[in-house]
Amino acid sequence: LLDPVPLNSHPNTGRFLRIRAIIGGTSALNPPNPVSIKPISPSLYEITWNDWNRNETGHSIERFSSSSQTWSAIGTANADTTVWQHNGANYRDGFTYRVSAVRSSDTNIATSSPT
Numbered sequence: 001l002l003d004p005v006p007l008n009s010h011p012n013t014g015r016f017l018r019i020r021a022i023i024g025g026t027s028a029l030n031p032p033n034p035v036s037i038k039p040i041s042p043s044l045y046e047i048t049w050n051d052w053n054r055n056e057t058g059h060s061i062e063r064f065s066s067s068s069q070t071w072s073a074i075g076t077a078n079a080d081t082t083v084w085q086h087n088g089a090n091y092r093d094g095f096t097y098r099v100s101a102v103r104s105s106d107t108n109i110a111t112s113s114p115t
Helices: none
Strands: 002-006 017-023 036-041 044-048 058-065 070-078 083-087 095-103 106-112
Touching: 044 095, 058 083, 070 083
Parallel strands: none
Antiparallel strands: 002 017, 036 044, 044 083, 058 070, 058 095, 095 106
């Protein structure tokens, strides 16, 4: 569903609209970004992000293993949370992390890798 939102009139045509995407009757979630990874120790990483939503129900944290080529759910965080720690990570395994803002069926993903 597209929701036209009137703006100031365009000087040449007198008409100007901004279009906002509406999903399921509510505005779409914004991705939690930027996502950053900070090593605390060789086996503990702190994953942080900015939360741009006020209506998500939580966050899902996943990692991609370069050795198995699969995404695995490794944790969840409450709504309005902006930090999560992954204990037991091995920096030699080459993981990529992603954080998703979750609300019902809406999911947005921002991806970051530890450096």
